[in-house]
Amino acid sequence: xDLLNAFVSLANYVLIPGIAYGSQLALGALxxxxxxxxxxxxxxxxxxxxxxxxxITVLMTWxxxxxxxxLGPLPTALLALPFGIAGCxxxxxxxxxxxxxFYREKKAKPVILAIVSLGVMFIMNGIVRFIIGPDDQRFLxxxxxxxxxxxxxxxxxxxxxxxxKTTQVITxxxxxxxxxxxxxxxxxxxxxxxxxxxxxxxxxxLLSGINPERVVMLTWVIVGALAxxxxxxxxxxxxxxxxxxxxxxxxxxxxxxxxxxxxxxxAIAGGFVIAFSEVTITYAWKKVLxxxxxxxxxxxxxxxxxxxxxxxxxxxxxxxxxxxxxPTGLFKGQSV
Amino acid sequence: xxxxxxxxxxxxxxxAVDGASLSFAEGAITGLIGPNGAGKTTLxxxxxxxxxxxxxxxxxxxxxxxxxxxxxxxHKGVLRTxxxxxxxxxMSCRENLMMVPGGQSxxxxxxxxxxxxxxxxxxxxxxxxxxxxxxxxTIGHLAxxxxxxxxxxxxxxxxxxxxxxxxxRIVFLDEVGAGxxxxxxNVIGDAIIRLNKERGYTFVVIEHDMDFIAxxxxxxxxxxxxxxxxxxxxxxxxxxxxxxEAYLGTGxxxxxxxxx
Numbered sequence: 001x002d003l004l005n006a007f008v009s010l011a012n013y014v015l016i017p018g019i020a021y022g023s024q025l026a027l028g029a030l031x032x033x034x035x036x037x038x039x040x041x042x043x044x045x046x047x048x049x050x051x052x053x054x055x056i057t058v059l060m061t062w063x064x065x066x067x068x069x070x071l072g073p074l075p076t077a078l079l080a081l082p083f084g085i086a087g088c089x090x091x092x093x094x095x096x097x098x099x100x101x102f103y104r105e106k107k108a109k110p111v112i113l114a115i116v117s118l119g120v121m122f123i124m125n126g127i128v129r130f131i132i133g134p135d136d137q138r139f140l141x142x143x144x145x146x147x148x149x150x151x152x153x154x155x156x157x158x159x160x161x162x163x164x165k166t167t168q169v170i171t172x173x174x175x176x177x178x179x180x181x182x183x184x185x186x187x188x189x190x191x192x193x194x195x196x197x198x199x200x201x202x203x204x205x206l207l208s209g210i211n212p213e214r215v216v217m218l219t220w221v222i223v224g225a226l227a228x229x230x231x232x233x234x235x236x237x238x239x240x241x242x243x244x245x246x247x248x249x250x251x252x253x254x255x256x257x258x259x260x261x262x263x264x265x266x267a268i269a270g271g272f273v274i275a276f277s278e279v280t281i282t283y284a285w286k287k288v289l290x291x292x293x294x295x296x297x298x299x300x301x302x303x304x305x306x307x308x309x310x311x312x313x314x315x316x317x318x319x320x321x322x323x324x325x326x327p328t329g330l331f332k333g334q335s336v
Numbered sequence: 337x338x339x340x341x342x343x344x345x346x347x348x349x350x351x352a353v354d355g356a357s358l359s360f361a362e363g364a365i366t367g368l369i370g371p372n373g374a375g376k377t378t379l380x381x382x383x384x385x386x387x388x389x390x391x392x393x394x395x396x397x398x399x400x401x402x403x404x405x406x407x408x409x410x411h412k413g414v415l416r417t418x419x420x421x422x423x424x425x426x427m428s429c430r431e432n433l434m435m436v437p438g439g440q441s442x443x444x445x446x447x448x449x450x451x452x453x454x455x456x457x458x459x460x461x462x463x464x465x466x467x468x469x470x471x472x473x474t475i476g477h478l479a480x481x482x483x484x485x486x487x488x489x490x491x492x493x494x495x496x497x498x499x500x501x502x503x504x505r506i507v508f509l510d511e512v513g514a515g516x517x518x519x520x521x522n523v524i525g526d527a528i529i530r531l532n533k534e535r536g537y538t539f540v541v542i543e544h545d546m547d548f549i550a551x552x553x554x555x556x557x558x559x560x561x562x563x564x565x566x567x568x569x570x571x572x573x574x575x576x577x578x579x580x581e582a583y584l585g586t587g588x589x590x591x592x593x594x595x596x
Contacts, residue, residue: 189442190448191448193435196427197424197427197435200424200426201423206406206407207407207416208407208498209437212407
């Protein structure tokens, strides 16, 4: 019984939040990795792209809520998501026309494009704050829990409760759908193959008659969709605040680099590696250990390796270790 | 067919192509020879749209094609291969060939979702064609192999295969023979001759192997220091004093004498 309690407690505080957070990071990292692999630069504006897509979704959700539209137990934000995606794609395509296109024509070096994306980041940052303000916004409605801790205890008679939030389930399911669609697209369709071809060997792709502008456009469309989905899922699960998306940039980049920049499989693996490291290292293990060990050995302290304030240090440390010992990442991406 | 007029390409102060004027006749296999750094590859790059020329004009059948981007030139039937073979390394050899031609209907997002049937038909035809090309080049057994894993010589064949996926008008081959063994070189040579005879492809070949040039090319153009030194049959070129000095060197001249 104690072992079971230990496992439930672990699942409640580590496994389930880790899986949900990992899915969000994976979706974000996929966007970064696609831009890196195909457009060949580190897109620092990705965090704020997510914020922008999420913002449109939040605004649409409010509007739908004011009309009395609802999805019952599911959050209304799911209905607003397509509008968020469309808005985000439009913004990215406009940015590409106005900014990146110019540098591409000049065949600017990747480092210049990275700095340019930093500028784009500040502008998007400003736009989002200008429209929705810098504060926390609530847009979650519907059923909050699939199983609440109380129900779980009653059901199983265990001491420990297991709470599964609706948003966590939605996050995981949406992530699975989006990732399978993406992989189907990249591996099975002609458009996806032309993107991979362009990423493999740009010169050859051009000489095979592949129109680079079309590939670039396609990339932005997919990145916009991925960013919005990631941003909305994160916002539903935690809360929508523009600054948190800027902060997410570090774990997202860490995920993409750990997995191997330019490798979609790597981005997903990297997302989960980072998420679980963050969660396990900042989790207080007192309870779990207490269940597993005889009373005399039960720890007095919290057994928390790092305070949650340092959670970004975790991704940073992993990033450094990977760059030192395996610069191409777990799945052999391009080296940084 | 392609006429190059007074072409200049400068990289900073370095004049890689310095006033080259030449023409490639339709239906011929023209050899382009010259010492390293003569500007042969740069000339290819400028014609194929990789670099924009500093000045000068390139026309094809009277149409100005100067500085067009590579994918536009591709659709006009101008193809090239690289000195160091390029491939899409994460795809199989068959998929590599099926990437050509660009601009298939499957490349449009709309069709990806709503034009499935048309795409499937197109893919089937492409697949058959790719297999046929692989067999023609004697690398049919490599169809499902990742292109990043095959040998350098086989990559060269694959490059040649890419030009066979469409009806090219003119194909620029940049040192197809470099690093390729004799047997494979003969396969490549046979393929070039067959494509030229049966399909009417025009070829321009950069090559250092004189036997290969002798077997395939007529006429031959010799470049040095970004300019055309001489043009004519291989024998005329070999007899040209300037060419001997700049490229062939005295060694060859002596050997020829001994041979004669």
